[in-house]
Amino acid sequence: MCASNRIWIYDTTLRDGAQREGIALSLEDKLKIARQVDQMGIPFIEGGWPGANPKDVQFFWKLQEEPLTQAEVVAFCSTRRPNKIAAEDPLLKAILAAGTRWVTIFGKSWDLHVTEGLKTTLEENLKMIADTIEYLLSQGRRVIYDAEHWFDGYKQNPDYALKTLKAAKNAGAEWLVLCDTNGGTLPHDISQIVQDVARKLEIKPDTDSVQLGIHTHNDSGTAVANGLAGVIEGVRMVQGTINGYGERCGNANLCTLIPNLQLKMGYDCLTENQLIQLTKSSRLISEIVNLAPDDHAPFVGRSAFAHKGGIHVSAVQKNPLTYEHIKPEEIGNERRIVISEQSGLSNVLSKAKTFGIELNKDDIACRNILEKIKELEHEGYQFEAAEASFELLMRQALGQREILFQLQGFQVHCDRLYGEGMPYTNALATIKVTVNGEDRLEVAEGNGPVSALDSALRKALVNFYPKIAEFHLTDYKVRILDGGSGTSANTRVLIESSNGKERWTTLGVSPNILEASYQAVVEGIEYGLLLNSAIKETVK
Incomplete structure (x- = not known):
């Protein structure tokens, strides 16, 4: 089943990753993410638990109408319920209705979960695993078995934990995935336990009809290291999520795992052209889930190949290997030279x-x-x-900065309003500018003074510079620089803007927060127009 040196990547961003606090995916979000991960060439994409909620049911329907081009979409479900028959379990009927060729079933490995969680016997749990897998195989499905809480269960009762894996193997599961569900296992324990499993179940990498996989969580900060440790010991499927999204502290980050496996350890995960999409995919998916990208993330972060110290910059220009562990272009990132007082x-x-x-x-x-x-x-x-x-x-x-307009003045008025609900702030901004000798006076409202000021300025300029209609603020940060000065302290404002394709950040500094904000807003608009020589397209 497994080609030599091949590691099969299994993406669970849409199911396990979506359990992260702060993430709420719409149906359209899930479809966008699935298609992007498919485009990357990841072979398995777990779409969710059909039957658990209407959104996941619709997701699988949509993919039946417009299938993915490369990946196998996988439905996820638990084993049948205790003392039931798999063929009569409504959860499994929903799985079959999803129409996927592959199904991932999770079952209990830890005797504590069997007796305390499921409130059933250890023998019945083994029957649940075998019955579920055999039924799905009888319906033409291929099965991946996720051994939930595997490492904790093995530490507490290794004999019983192994029986659960044997039940899944004998029933016909093609993958036995060892899950560190609580994220508390360290790499040296992962290595030892994977060795034990491979030896006791007589599973040889790349040769047997059943293979081992690994699924790790990051509660100890070692999810990626645990995944790599598993691969070294013979695991051939690695499960994880884009950007490491997941419940609690997250899952193993595929954006870190994949380049480590491929570029550092020599395994085949993606083609070179697919690997180049890694950074783009990481940032695109962070946009879809509406979470700011981690600038300091390994490999794909904006700062992953950023150089600030003058000595570092000088050395990198002579030979990038002096301060870079890989070529950033290999994973679609780029070298950045950071400008500061250093x-x-x-x-x-x-x-x-x-x-x-x-x-x-x-x-x-x-x-x-x-x-x-x-x-x-x-x-x-x-x-x-x-x-x-x-x-x-x-x-x-260098004398290359064009003056787009002259500010004549602005006023911002804020009201604290009270209604039936919570009190809220309404702001009104008035601004007067001169563009190409023509005076423009505009007024705009906003949910705060900066929002109102930004809207008023855009209204004043958009007829002269139509591209401004495409710009919007995506982030606003304020920092008090010298808190000991009280209300007269200098304030630094950072504003991130976007045109829907690119992002850029501008700043302003002033004792007056509105003045600092105005500086940043103006430069954000100016830089947006500068991109792609948009200033040349102004209306005369």
Whole structure:
């Protein structure tokens, strides 16, 4: 069944990953994620538990109408109920109605769960496992058996835990997946227990009709390491989720597992062209689930290949291997040069090149930019978190920054309103600008002063710069820089904007939070127009 050196990746983002606190997927969200994971070339995608809720039922119906192109979509369910017959269990009827070729069934490995959770006998639990798998096979399905709480169960009662696996194996399951459901097992224990299982069940990697898989949770911070440890000992299926989403502390992160398996350990998981999609998929799925991407995530994070110290930047420019463990392009990421008060000329030169600006280290403008950065960071600016603002600063120093409009003034008025529900704030902003010699006065409302100010500015400019209609704010952060100064403290505002395809961050600093916000909003609009030379498309 398994080709030599092949690791079968099993994605459970849509089921286990969706159990993360803060994630609520719509049917459309689930379909988008499934199609993106399918495009990556991951062979198994667990779609959910049909029959558990209407959304999962509809999901499988939709995929019957428009099937995935590469992956096997898998339905998930428990073993039959105690003292029932599998053929009469309504949960299994819903599984069959989902129409998938593969089904994942989970059963109890830990005697504690059998007696305390299911309130049944250890012998009945074995019958439940075997009866369920045999019934599904009789209906033309192929079965993956998830041994829930396997490692805890094996530690407490190894003889019984092994009996549950033997029941699944003898019934015809093709994969026996060892689950660290509580996430409390460490890699050395994973290694030893997987060795024991392979020896006692006489399972040889890549040769037998039944193979081992592993499913790990991150409660001890070792989910990825546990998955790798399992593979080293002969496991050939690794289950996990995109970005490590999952209940409590999450599941094994496929965005970390896959490149480690493929680039570091030499296993085949995806093709080179599919692996290049890893970073894009990670960020796209974080957008769909409406969670901010982890900038410091291994491999796929924005900071994974970011270089800040001047010595590091200089070395990386000579030979990237000096400070990079892989080529970022292999997983679709990119090298970033971070600009801060620790920057040297090499940072400025390298960063300018990423913006398409060629500078010479002997150019006086280069040193002026470096001095300006250090001066502004002393005041509270932080360009490593706002690269869009840095590019605008650089272009201004080179005389390449176009003046889009002149601000004549703005006012923001806030009301605290009380109705039948909770009190809420309504803000009204009035702004006057001059564009191409024409004065524009606009008013807009918002659920806060920054929202109102942003809306009013867009209304004033959109007729001159139609691209602005595509922009929207995606994040707003405020930090008080010198808290000891009380209400007169400097405030730094970071605003993230997007046009639906790209994101960029700008900043403003001022003792007045509205002034700082205005600076960041204006630069966000300006940078958005700068992208793809959008400024050239302005209406005259």
